[in-house]
Every structure is written in structure tokens, then in C-alpha cells.
Amino acid sequence: xxxxxxxTTQRCNSSCAYCEAIHASxxxxxxxxxxxxxxxARINGYLLRxxxxxxxxxxxxxxxxxxxxxxxxxxxxxQDELCPETKGRIDHCxxxxxxxxxxxxxxxxxxxxxxxxxxxxxIEPEIRGWGEPPDSAAYNRAFLRATSLLERHGLLWGxxxxxxxxxxxxxxxxxxxxxxxxxxxxFNMNPVVLSREAPQExxxxxxxxxxxxxAAFAEWYPHRxxxxxxxxxxxxxxxxxxxxxxxxxCEDSGSCAGRHWNVDPAGNVSxxxxxxxxxxxxWGNIAEVTFDELLEHRxxxxxxxxNAALREGDCSGCRLFALCHGGxxxxxxxxxxSFQHKTGWCAARQRFAxxxxxxxxxxxxxxxxxxx
Amino acid sequence: MSxxxxxxxxxxxxxxxxxxxxxVLVVDRADLVCQVPQVVGDHKLDLACVYLRQQNREFxxxxxxxxxxxxxxxxxxxxxxxxxxxxYLETLAQLNVRLYIDGAAPGALPTTRILASxGYSCCVVLSREKAPQxxxxxxxxxxxxxxxxxxxxxxxxxxxxxxRRGDEHGFVDPxxxxxxxxxxxxxxxxxxxxxxxxxxxxxxVFLDEPIEEQAQVRESAAYQDAMDxxxxxxxxxxPCARCEGWRVCQGLFAPTDGQPRCQDVFREVLEGAExxxxxxxxxxxxxxP
Numbered sequence: 001x002x003x004x005x006x007x008t009t010q011r012c013n014s015s016c017a018y019c020e021a022i023h024a025s026x027x028x029x030x031x032x033x034x035x036x037x038x039x040x041a042r043i044n045g046y047l048l049r050x051x052x053x054x055x056x057x058x059x060x061x062x063x064x065x066x067x068x069x070x071x072x073x074x075x076x077x078x079q080d081e082l083c084p085e086t087k088g089r090i091d092h093c094x095x096x097x098x099x100x101x102x103x104x105x106x107x108x109x110x111x112x113x114x115x116x117x118x119x120x121x122x123i124e125p126e127i128r129g130w131g132e133p134p135d136s137a138a139y140n141r142a143f144l145r146a147t148s149l150l151e152r153h154g155l156l157w158g159x160x161x162x163x164x165x166x167x168x169x170x171x172x173x174x175x176x177x178x179x180x181x182x183x184x185x186x187f188n189m190n191p192v193v194l195s196r197e198a199p200q201e202x203x204x205x206x207x208x209x210x211x212x213x214x215a216a217f218a219e220w221y222p223h224r225x226x227x228x229x230x231x232x233x234x235x236x237x238x239x240x241x242x243x244x245x246x247x248x249x250c251e252d253s254g255s256c257a258g259r260h261w262n263v264d265p266a267g268n269v270s271x272x273x274x275x276x277x278x279x280x281x282x283w284g285n286i287a288e289v290t291f292d293e294l295l296e297h298r299x300x301x302x303x304x305x306x307n308a309a310l311r312e313g314d315c316s317g318c319r320l321f322a323l324c325h326g327g328x329x330x331x332x333x334x335x336x337x338s339f340q341h342k343t344g345w346c347a348a349r350q351r352f353a354x355x356x357x358x359x360x361x362x363x364x365x366x367x368x369x370x371x372x
Numbered sequence: 373m374s375x376x377x378x379x380x381x382x383x384x385x386x387x388x389x390x391x392x393x394x395x396v397l398v399v400d401r402a403d404l405v406c407q408v409p410q411v412v413g414d415h416k417l418d419l420a421c422v423y424l425r426q427q428n429r430e431f432x433x434x435x436x437x438x439x440x441x442x443x444x445x446x447x448x449x450x451x452x453x454x455x456x457x458x459x460y461l462e463t464l465a466q467l468n469v470r471l472y473i474d475g476a477a478p479g480a481l482p483t484t485r486i487l488a489s490x491g492y493s494c495c496v497v498l499s500r501e502k503a504p505q506x507x508x509x510x511x512x513x514x515x516x517x518x519x520x521x522x523x524x525x526x527x528x529x530x531x532x533x534x535x536r537r538g539d540e541h542g543f544v545d546p547x548x549x550x551x552x553x554x555x556x557x558x559x560x561x562x563x564x565x566x567x568x569x570x571x572x573x574x575x576x577v578f579l580d581e582p583i584e585e586q587a588q589v590r591e592s593a594a595y596q597d598a599m600d601x602x603x604x605x606x607x608x609x610x611p612c613a614r615c616e617g618w619r620v621c622q623g624l625f626a627p628t629d630g631q632p633r634c635q636d637v638f639r640e641v642l643e644g645a646e647x648x649x650x651x652x653x654x655x656x657x658x659x660x661p
Binding site: 141 | 599605606646
């Protein structure tokens, strides 16, 4: 399945302390309708040429709800107009802080076929919110109100929780809080990623993140039916149990090249949201290239060759490779200045897998079928 | 979603308006209980149970073996000493009764255990207001006894209720055992005004909808707020949010003095509820002709 991150707007109504998105002024701030039309036309062309494919259209930002519900309604209309034969293979999903969600958004979101929304939540106060210091209570009320609105309309929601230095004191408490909030799973616990320019007081080291996950995993694993789907635990367990890397996220798949794109408000196409923010892996402008032409971009060769380079280099002999593939290429670039190197979070992954996952489960991560 | 069950006083002018509806009839006088079957038949009430309040402030039970199979929730007056209960046991054994016992009352928890061991179904009434007076260690012992029975005994709620009503992840609103879960019950006063819970009724907080429009209640803002109230613990740092046992208590019994003595108990209740479910799944079901 191909994925398009549609950076609907650079604007955001929040200011999360760890947000990677650079809120520098960008023209245009929102994706113009003309660019939206072009994107949809490109998607249609791609899906017509690849009848076996589906396209995940991920609304992202900034905060995508800032563009107003009319924009979503317009997208549905344009999709009907420009993708009459392929719209059934376009799967829309939304990444939003939800604080602007209203009843009026529901119909347009459903018209686009959305069944679930991704969001995020911080347990610790003053990491996100409005004003200074951030009023996280007011923010959380708005977020929780929106989750209730989604539930009343039969829409699912899940969250990303960002593990920061303030999370480390009570990993099990964090797990319980998120499990209680989501009532049966549906959350990811990702490490904080801070740009060099951002304040570093929230930063966590690889070992700290691994130990956080390990403590939470020790609670999750024996009670996994109670807690439900928690990432990265559920996917890792599923893949190890199946003895195959069959359901890996984009950063672990080793196959994001050529099937993952980001379009910003100016129509610039890059590999993903993070590459867009860093100004790397830039593929051109959607007004001038098609997705198929992007597949032939010479920059793709470097990404496609990454697995082989890692097998020979940084990841030679690593028991985790089939489940990790050296992690996100962007993390490799940030840590080592090159996409041909492994993620800077390698130590965390290995420590979690070998010091916690294997002993706790009694399963081995070795010998997993590599499907990249 | 199904219609509400009405928690209603024994007030004859209300009965025609409750025709065909499921009701918990709250009775303040024991002599009225024998009239209930007639009332149910005349007005075609769907009787969930009779909740008999005891007005005596010194221990005495007004019960009658003639009540037969009528589903009865009997509020037990304090102080609850087994020796004082003993003369009534034979009569109680003839009734289809669940004994509602104030968990914070002196002697309540040990007496509850004895009653359950004799086969009586009991329900320990817990509340946030009385949580500071509760013997939490004794409550934990009772929960373990309820959910890990060495021998068969009478059910002990809210523990048994939690075990049988939890969803696939163990979440349950325990107020249902007290007829106070707003997703299931609505309280009606003598004037026919509806409230979402007993506390609202006491505070004279009423819904706009009358009995006849109870189906609209689920669309009301007040109902939605009641359904979303559980999310309040996630607004700001709250020990309830981090508690493993929260999914079976929803923070409803957390002591107001800020001492989370409840956590140990409800952690145990959660484990016990899961153990109960596992035990039930393991029971082999043989086919029946």
C-alpha cells in the first residue's frame, strides 16, 4: 500500500514542546485548491496504472483541521470528479490534535470514508497547551471532548504518546494511564525526537527509552488481553510469533522507498514529513512530476540500496534486522549524516529486544523471515 | 440501546406513567411490599426488583417470608452484627433477596463474609464520601474471598458484578449494582421528574425530559456529559488515571482525603475478576437435548 502524507497546512493551534514541525512562515501556509486538484489527479493516475494498489491519504500538518470543514467537503467533491474509478482505493485518515473538532466536521470526514483518527496525548502537564505556561488542562478538555464526539459517531481514535524525560519515572503508570484512557489499547509509545535547535530538557537517551519500554512491557505482556494493542509491543510480538516481518511500520519496513511520499503546501514532494522538515530527500514538485516518475528519481536509488548497504555494514549479523532494517532512514541521517547508516535508536531497539522482550516472552527474535 | 430502568418510589400516582416500563420500586415501609405484585399486575410493570429501605436506626429487620420469590434488594440497617441478624436468617433464606450492606458501618465487612458463606447474596455499598472510614484491608480480604472462593458461597457485590459485567478489557461501571449507572438507570421522584443518578435527585437536578420521553434522554447534553464524566481523571495529573484497578472502579470510591488506599483493593478486584472469567471459560459445556 502506498502512503501520501498530505501536509494540509503548516499552521498549528498548539505548541507542543517537542514538536518537530518547524513553524517558520511558509508560503502558502495551506495547500491551495489548485495543488489539491493536482494531487488528486496524480493519485488517480498512479492508481489507474497500478490496479493492485491502494493509496493511504494521510491528512497531516501543522493542524489539518485549521483549514476548515469546507476544505474536507471540497476534497470529497474533487475526488468524485477527478478519481471516479479509483476513489474506492483511496483510504483517508487524519492525524490531528482534535482540539478543533466539531459536529460539523463529522459528515465530511465520513464522506471521505474515514473510520478512525490518529491523535496524541501527554500525561504530563505543561508539555502542550495554550498560553504561557501552557494550559494543558484546557487543552486536554478540548481533546477529550473531541474523542467523545468521535465515539458518538462511531469513529475510532488512537494516540501517539511521546516518551520524554518526564515519562521515565513511572513507565507502568504511563501504560496504565494510556490503557485506561483508550479503554483497550490503540496507542503508540514513541521516543521524543528533538531537533538540535529545540530545548533538550525533554530528551531521552536510547538506554532510557529501552528501559522505559522494558518496564512497561513487563506489565503489558502478561496482561496483553486486558491492555489491548500497544505499540511497539503488539507488532513486535505479532511478527515474532508469525516468524516473519509481515506487519512493520514505515520506519522498520525497509521498504519505504517509492511507496511513501509527503506533499507540502507549496506542492513540494519529499519522502515523508520528517524529510520535509529537514529539507532532505526532496523529490520535486507535484505540479511537475507524477508518482510514477518519482519512482525513477535518482535519489530513490540511495534509499533502495539502504538495506543491502546495512546488511554489509552497520547491521551486519544483527539478529533484529528482519524486524528493523536499520530503522528510519531519516534517523540514520540525523545520527550519522547518511541514509546508509542505521538509526540512532539502534541501541534502544537492541536493548529492548534482548534485555526485555526475549527474556519476558521466552521467544527469540532470531530467524525471522525478512519480507523487505 | 435499550430503554432505561426507572428507579421509582412506591407512589401510586406514578404507576400509570410507568406502565410497561422496567422499574426498581423503592419502598420505605415493609408493609407495602406485599402490595407490589398487585401493582405490577395492574400496571403491567416490568419489575427489576423491590428496594426496601429500612427506617429503623436500631437494628431490626421488617421482613416477611410471605414475600416469596419477589426480587428484593434489602437495605440492611447498621450496626450489622451477626448475632443481631441471627434470628432473621431462616426468614431471609426463604426470600429471593440481595442484602445491601453499608461497607463503612462497624462490623459490616466481617458480617458480610459470614452471610455469604451461609449462601446469602450480599452487596457491599461503597461510596466516595464514606471511603475514609472504610476498613480497606478488610475490604480487600472480602474481595479475595468473593472472587477466589475455596467453597461455593453467596455472591458478594460489587465484586461479582464487576466480574460478570466487565467488557472484553475488563472495563465496567460498578454503579450498576447500586442502580445508579446512568447508562442503565434513571431516577424518578414522586412528581415524575427524572434525574440521571441518586445524587442529582437529592440535589434536585432534573432532566428536561419527562417519563414519557425517556427515549430522548440519551440524546440530551446532560446524558452525554454523564457518559463522558469518566474522562475527567485524564484532564490533569490524577492518581486514579494511573491505577491498574481504575477500569473496575472508575475512581468512584477513591477516598476524598487523598489517600489512595483503594488502589490495592481494586487492583485485586481486577485480577480476581479476570480469574473468575478464566475459570468460567474453563468450565466444559456439555450439550443438552
